[in-house]
Amino acid sequence: MTRKTVATRQQSLTVVDNRTGQTYEVPIRNNSVLATDIKKIRAAPGAGHDDDRPEDETAQGLRVYDPAYMNTAVVQSSITYINGQDGILRYRGYPIEQLVSRSNFLETAFLLIYGELPTAAQYGTWQDEIMHHTYIHSDIEGIFKSFRYDSHPMSMMTSAFATLGAFAPEANPSLQGQKLYTSAAGAAAAAATTTTKGGHDAAAAAAAATASLQNLDKQILRIIGKAPTLAAASYRMRQGRPFNRPDPSLSYAGNFLYLLDNLSGRSDYQPHPVLERALDALFVIHADHEVNCSTATVLQVGSSLVDPYSAVAAGCAALYGPSHGGASESAIRMLMEIGSPDNVPAFMAKVERRERVLVGFGHRVYKNVDPRSKAIRELAEQVFQVTGRNKLLDTALSLARYAGESEFMRSRNLYPNVDFYSGLIYQAMGFPLDFYPVLFAVPRCVGWLAHWRQQMLNPAGVKIWRPRQLYMGEGERDYVDVAARRQKPNASVFDAPSQVIHGGESKRNRLALHKDEKSGTPKSRL
Numbered sequence: 001m002t003r004k005t006v007a008t009r010q011q012s013l014t015v016v017d018n019r020t021g022q023t024y025e026v027p028i029r030n031n032s033v034l035a036t037d038i039k040k041i042r043a044a045p046g047a048g049h050d051d052d053r054p055e056d057e058t059a060q061g062l063r064v065y066d067p068a069y070m071n072t073a074v075v076q077s078s079i080t081y082i083n084g085q086d087g088i089l090r091y092r093g094y095p096i097e098q099l100v101s102r103s104n105f106l107e108t109a110f111l112l113i114y115g116e117l118p119t120a121a122q123y124g125t126w127q128d129e130i131m132h133h134t135y136i137h138s139d140i141e142g143i144f145k146s147f148r149y150d151s152h153p154m155s156m157m158t159s160a161f162a163t164l165g166a167f168a169p170e171a172n173p174s175l176q177g178q179k180l181y182t183s184a185a186g187a188a189a190a191a192a193t194t195t196t197k198g199g200h201d202a203a204a205a206a207a208a209a210t211a212s213l214q215n216l217d218k219q220i221l222r223i224i225g226k227a228p229t230l231a232a233a234s235y236r237m238r239q240g241r242p243f244n245r246p247d248p249s250l251s252y253a254g255n256f257l258y259l260l261d262n263l264s265g266r267s268d269y270q271p272h273p274v275l276e277r278a279l280d281a282l283f284v285i286h287a288d289h290e291v292n293c294s295t296a297t298v299l300q301v302g303s304s305l306v307d308p309y310s311a312v313a314a315g316c317a318a319l320y321g322p323s324h325g326g327a328s329e330s331a332i333r334m335l336m337e338i339g340s341p342d343n344v345p346a347f348m349a350k351v352e353r354r355e356r357v358l359v360g361f362g363h364r365v366y367k368n369v370d371p372r373s374k375a376i377r378e379l380a381e382q383v384f385q386v387t388g389r390n391k392l393l394d395t396a397l398s399l400a401r402y403a404g405e406s407e408f409m410r411s412r413n414l415y416p417n418v419d420f421y422s423g424l425i426y427q428a429m430g431f432p433l434d435f436y437p438v439l440f441a442v443p444r445c446v447g448w449l450a451h452w453r454q455q456m457l458n459p460a461g462v463k464i465w466r467p468r469q470l471y472m473g474e475g476e477r478d479y480v481d482v483a484a485r486r487q488k489p490n491a492s493v494f495d496a497p498s499q500v501i502h503g504g505e506s507k508r509n510r511l512a513l514h515k516d517e518k519s520g521t522p523k524s525r526l
Contacts, residue, residue, distance in 0.1 A: 288447030
């Protein structure tokens, strides 16, 4: 960015800093400006206003304040495109509607990670490799057995992915060197150098980069293959059933259903084709969604060059939240609370009075109809023909119709999203409510890994993500000895720990007499 007195007609933004009178020209590329260019706009402390604080660090350049990343692009990506205004979702350029109707999950996974739809030979190898990476170490089954019977399946999944990393020390940059994966970015260049120039050093560099790339892709195969096995283990653990062993002869979704449902250990289990296809299609729909909360978490953690298992575990933790992967569960609970179509108007009246939150409507990005919800509606009808009509469907349709006619909803661009319909399908298929986020996490592993691989293969290297803040706290002050301290006069309930309510056992212990550790004299803890 350079200082200008007269703006030129080009792809740039002319900014006048009224504090200093300086004019800056900021380049515009891909309809964006670099935040580091904005940082070059500097002023002396206190320039132009009297409330400038030393903590504002005015001389260090202007900052961009964007709570919750409402309009901040953090990566350049070639994976997923979303146009929220027009309701468009594409994986590597392919509309989601085409992939749901014509592709399958493993083919779509290859597309997301490697950029193109696989050839027949590539797909055969890809499918075979993934299905033979579905087995987990028997000790990991022991980890599942150590959880409480009522542990949330998503808690188990988060722990299980982190545990996988402990069983793969060769995949850990902290043990093998921080360039374990990032050196793979030079594989193509090293191979080209070997071809054109030859030489021992070039050949060694090419071999090292190729080995790094192979190691990186091996972890991708492992995680995608083992994700359904871990998910099924969390499901079986909740039900007190023994774990099944994977069946590589089945499809990816079919094997998952087998791991979940097979009770007798027979090898002739075949899931219903409609349910198998519906689950596979839902996996396609949920495979990726640009830099959402959990994907951003994976990239944030991945930027530290940690192993991919830890990054995926972090993604699971983010997905677990009710504002993200738990939304479909919340939507079903809301429909259950409404009960029947007759109760929809009263519920919507509370929504419009802002007394209740309408779950399953609206989206942070989409300001039009969520394109995923279109594909899911068709899947829902197919599933209901097999399972029977979901009892909540009439309530859901009535709610969607009411919301579509509501000026309150239309003015806020609140349309049914993917969570509104996916929960209906999951419920019709008999999945418990707390398993819905797990059904989201299994396919989303592909999106996380696609973005993580893209991050590791960045030729410019991987910079650790480190957002800045606007410090609004106290300025510098001197330490006060404890005897001289006083509670501030305007203290609120947030300025000290809130009262902890203890159970009966704790109360008994506190009422009991215990010897003072110093004097040996019995005393009460109260």
